[in-house]
Amino acid sequence: MKVSIVGVTGYSGLELVRLLNNHKNAEIVSIHASKDIGSSLSDIYPYLKGICDLKIDAVDSQSIMEKADLVFLATPSGVAKDLACDFVAADFPLIDLSGDHRLPASLYERWYQKTAQTDSVLARFTYALSEYTDLKGKRFIANPGCYATAAELALIPLLKAQAIDLTSIIVDAKSGLTGAGKALSASSHFVNVHDNYVTYKLNRHQHIPEIVQELQLFDSQLQHIQFSTSLLPVNRGIMATCYVKLKQPLSHEAITALYQDCYADKFFVRIQQELPELHNVIGSNFADIGFAYNPPTNVLTVVSVIDNLIKGAAGQAVQNFNLMCGFDEKTGLLAVPSYL
Template identity: 50%
Template sequence: MIKITIVGITGYSGFELFRLFLKHEKAQVVKVCATSHIGEPLHHIYPQIKECSEIMISSFDPSIIMQKSDVVFFATPAGVTNSLAIPFIEHDFPVIDLSGDFRLKNPRSYEKWYKKPSAQQEHLEKADYVLADVNTTAHQLISNPGCFATACLLPLIPLVKGDFIELDSIILDAKSGLSGAGKVLSESSHFVNVHDNMMMYKINQHQHLPEIVQELKKWNGKVEFIQFSTSLIPVNYGIFVSGYVKLKSGFSFDEVQQDVKDFYKDKKFVRIRSEAPKLSDVVGTNFCDIYLTYNQTTGIITIISVIDNLIKGAAGQAIQNFNHLFDIKEEMGLSHLARI
């Protein structure tokens, strides 16, 4: 069994990692770390696992983690991993980071969008940004993509790669369930402000915006910008992206649609749908469902992309990257179907 440590176990993504690994045939979580509840059984916080695990919450000690584990997952807030991960990076120990600390390759860009000190340049150069259905890694430090970025990049990559669309026409309207706002209570996540309501937040300021542009530029260097908005909707889980792009003259929509299908034909967790997907089709799963349709009058392709923000957008994709890193079947630990 491959031995796992999870740092940041008390957050949503940390516990989702733990929950998914309980069903993994080749991995075992042997250590969980937090800054609170140290010395307590994890089931004191999450009583639903009492019959499954007696694991205790530990303090963070890199030397002990490297002695007892084969890989460490960081499910910590932005601005935390870039310092905690240094001993592991220096020892070339496998790290999968779910925070944003190693996603942006330009330190100034990170500091602008995250409002925190960046990781050191030498450490950024050792990190691979790995969108699990598209990228591979050459390093032991994997930067797991952001939830919004995942839902936006998967439908857009084949479109910009094939140069099918006007690159200055990309508009993305992304809506997230409340768990995407994290576990710490704020005014915007208070029940009375979220229930039976909808609100935009971080308008033109969301930290996943430069991440999306950075990754699109790898597939088409002419991408300069996108229009990207984010909203909170009154559901617990899921991301629903509505995208709008203008088809270039000289291409047919049928050609574009076939290219997208071919791009993902061997990808187990990306489903190109023939009808518009609902959020409930993917909640509780590691799937990204994508649908494209075309308006002949306006020349606009409408994109719908849906994922579970905590699974495909965080813990599930991290396990997918773990499976790739250790040459395990990609779907191991991730064979979940959506609830009815």
């Protein structure tokens, strides 16, 4: 498959280059951005010298459709929706890593404070949490958000089993700085992040409606979740710490069984005996999940961790690409967590 990447100089775009470079069924035929047109990617990012020396092209849907078989959009929310229209009109396969095609227009406009995609285009897209979506025959993929991926993988098994009080869900999620993108702001200046821990967008994060919408597929009674997001002084990694009240007490074994039922045949989701830490997964496409139940409070704590740029963005996009194309879902995604 020949693929193009639009938004190649953002964090997700660069990570796509990194992953697809070692993908035996994919060839990157063109890379696109709104700046640095005509420069070699490796002149701007010397770490890619000898790996990806392609020139950056302007974004031109016609030329992409001539060269490639599929396009990845790794542009910011608000930009992707305009770029997507030509491809959808031409029925040209597309995977959008942004938030532009995940929500109905009304929710999108409320949470993103931007104009939404048209309903007719939105209707063509499939929201694709890889482990829970059948992608055969799909051509337009809305790739999930990073926090959303971590939270949904942790909570869906509990909803499927109808095991919890739906009004009790509290998610305390933490992310490394790559999750906030490369835009310059005081909140991403090294001095303000280092040796600090900052809670932001409390009750206002745009992944909240995405999570609620996905969870409602598994229990339509769910109405709201309490969700907080904070910045950890690290580059990569998300931990979603989920607190829920059980309808009735469950043994550790019962909870383990409940999770293993969901993920027994899912290579990239691992149920761990101990609570997972970020090091479990950084550098890989794995999502690790662990939990502990506390009888006195009746609270089950579920902890999930992912690399926000891989399972939370470019890795899941490649996994979805594999599933769409009928490849083994692991193709190009076998990097072992770097751990150290």
